[in-house]
Amino acid sequence: MTSILTNTSAMAALRTLRDVGNRLSSLQGEVSSGLRVQNAQDNAAYWSIATTMHSDSKAVSAVADAISLGAAKVDTAYSGLVSVLDVMSDFKSKLVSATEDGIDKAKIQTELDQLKLQVTSIANSSSFNGQNWLNTDIADIYDVDNNSASVVTSFVRGQDGSVAVNSSETHLTATSLFNSTGGGLLQKDPRDITTIGGMRYLANSVIAGKPTQIWVPETANGYSAHFPFTFTGPMTFGAGNSINFNITVDKDNPADGIDPPYNPGKTTTVSITRATIDAVDPSLNGVISTFTQYRQVLSYALSQANTGAYATFVSDGHGGIVPDVISIGTLQNRAFGLDGSYVEVSGFSANGVSGGGLGNQFDQGVRGSKLTLDFTPFQDFRDGEDPDGITVSFSFAVNNMPAKTYSFDRTYVNSVLGTDTGKVETADQMVTLLNSLLSADWPTLQIESLSPSSVMLKTDPAMDRRAGSDTSVRFSNIKVSNEPLPLFDFMDIDIVENPDLVSDYLTYIETASQRITSGAAQLGSLQKRLELQADFTSHLMDSIDSGVGRLTDADMEEQSARLAALQTQQQLAVQSLSIANNGPQELMTLFR
Structure with missing residues (x-):
């Protein structure tokens, strides 16, 4: 039926034209932006993921920049330590020359002084962006809470949605050559634990033909009649x-x-x-x-x-x-x-x-199951390489029985004594410390303070009546984690004023060089870590961009074909609307 009131064909054609226009508009938006998910209404889930990952990609990019900055700091410090090692090698050769008879030590000292100045110059110059890991200003360089330097290594998003920036720390005790308050690799180490409360004593000895002093564990040995x-x-x-x-x-x-x-x-x-x-x-x-x-x-x-x-x-x-x-x-x-x-x-x-x-x-005969320690206060200091502080290990035995090994550190001392300083300041505290270590394994052992300056270890006479050569109380194999300690500063070396110390200076330079080598090795490991992390971060950003693209990017080949099809449909819809609109005009001719 044809009606002059309602042109249903035109209405249908118009609807088709509008639908095709809307689809064509959306498709043109995708083609022009390259995105098939442009906003939340396109696909709320994909849009949310893409928005989050775009944000993370920017954060990872910032981390990549931070890694580059950290790598520059590490490279600077590493280069400084390696340069110092070269100078130390020359310094050592000069000291060896000073051992020759008839050599002019004053001239060699002049050369040594120049080498010392070169070391300080390297230390002062090894700074990047205002940070210097070779010349530091730390109130307590042995405090693990204050002596750390960090470099950013990664950005992490947790499964719960939390985010964090991870970093890698290096203790400056391993790299600092000179610290304003002491304790640098080329400075004295003031953390001398001395006799460890009387567990050892200094004794004269001869090593390699040279008189010296060594630490000897305290022992008490009986002897037969x-x-x-x-x-x-x-x-x-x-x-x-x-x-x-x-x-x-x-x-x-x-x-x-x-x-x-x-x-x-x-x-x-x-x-x-x-x-x-x-x-x-x-x-x-x-x-x-x-x-x-x-x-x-x-x-x-x-x-x-x-x-x-x-x-x-x-x-x-x-x-x-x-x-x-x-x-x-x-x-x-x-x-x-x-x-x-x-x-x-x-x-x-x-x-x-x-x-x-x-x-x-x-x-x-003499009963040896009694040992008196000359107690002196001592402190288990902090150690930048170990948050639990310096570790002291030793062996202990009674009456020639097999020795057993024990150890304690700053954390243990504080726990046993209820303090936070690592100090063993009284004979009674020493008794408490030794009892906590030894009593379980040696039930006949009695430990008591005789005076403020003496502690006695003896077997209970009610349980051990033995006397003679097979009786003893002995410490042995005492080791302290931060020993041997530097006994003087690198800058104080003077073979003119102290000609008898040339051999000691050589030993010191060897020990100091080993410590600097260890620090450089740690930085080298960190360099490799940062290099690997920088490479991974670059790949990670590519992976994030690729993953987001899979969710939101438009397939341009497919969209191009769809665009051509919609444009054809639009043309057909316009023609259909034109035909539908011409229908009533043709009907009018019947009434003329």
Whole structure:
């Protein structure tokens, strides 16, 4: 039906034309922007992801710039340390020259002074953007909370949506050559832990032919009872001649602090006759002419009687023996059930024999299960390389039992003593520290303070009545994590004023160079880390852009085809509308 009131064909064509126009407008927007998701109404989920990732991409780009800045700082510090190592090598060669006889040390010192100035120049110049890792100004360079320098390494978005910028830290104790308050690699280290509360002491020694002092662990060693006598001879034994005596070994010593009853030890009667001498050496014909012969006879007689004693020579301390001197001692044979260390000859009598030199005599062995420490306060300092501070390790044993190893650091000291300074300031605090380390493994050990300056470690006499050579309390294998310490400043080296210290200076330069090498190695590792992170960051930004593109970018080939199709549809819709509008005009001709 054709109506002059309602042109349904024109309405349909107009709707089609409008729809095609809207689609064509949207498509032209995609083609011109290159995005198929331009705003939230296009695709809320993709638009949200793209917006977030675009923001992250900008942040990662900023991190890339920060990595480049950090790498520049690391490169500057590394170059400075490597240059200093070259100077230190020259410095060392000059010191070696100074060891030659007849060399003019004043001229060499002039060269050394110039090298020292060069080191300070390098340290002062190794600055980037106002930051200098070789010449620092840190109030406490050993405080891990204050001695760190950081460089940005990455931007991270967590699964919960949180964001963070990660960084890598380096402790300036590893790179600082000179610090305003001391503690640089070329300065004295004031963190000398000295005797560690009395656990060790300085002793004179000779190393490589040079007198020096070394730290020696404190020990207390007991020794067995023995007494010497001087032989006089000859001694002639005929029929009926003899020497007789009683020998007592290993009775308890009340002075050791043990409780009664006291064991009287083992007493044996010994007789030496012509038959005894013949049993030892028939060729002697009963005549003992030398102290070596008498020692043989005594050893045989003491052994045959199962006395628990022995006869021996006395060392002269130089690999030889003292002429004419014989020693009688206890074997401390615990199979007798005796804990003491004692030897006594009593009731001595000679029947028709003169000489020999042996007579009534005794000696009490020493109990070594008691060690007194000369306590001096000490501090476990902070350490930039270890937030727990300096580590002290040592071995400890009682009565020749297998030693066990222990260690403590600043964190442990503070925990045990309830402080925050790492200081062990009183003898009572030292007792608390040692008890916390040792008591579980050594139940017979008693640790107590005798005075403000002394601490005693001893085994409980009620549980350990032993005395003699197999008793001891000993520290051993003491190691301190920050030792050896530099004992002077690099800038103070002067071979003219201190010609006797050239060897010490050489040792110092070697140690300092090793420490600088270690610092340069740490920076080298950080350089590699930053290089890898910069490369990763570049790839990461490309990956983010690519991923966002997959979500929002338009397929231009597809959109071009669609655009051509819509333009054709638009033309057809216009023609349809024109035809539909011409229909009523044609109808009007029927009424003319």
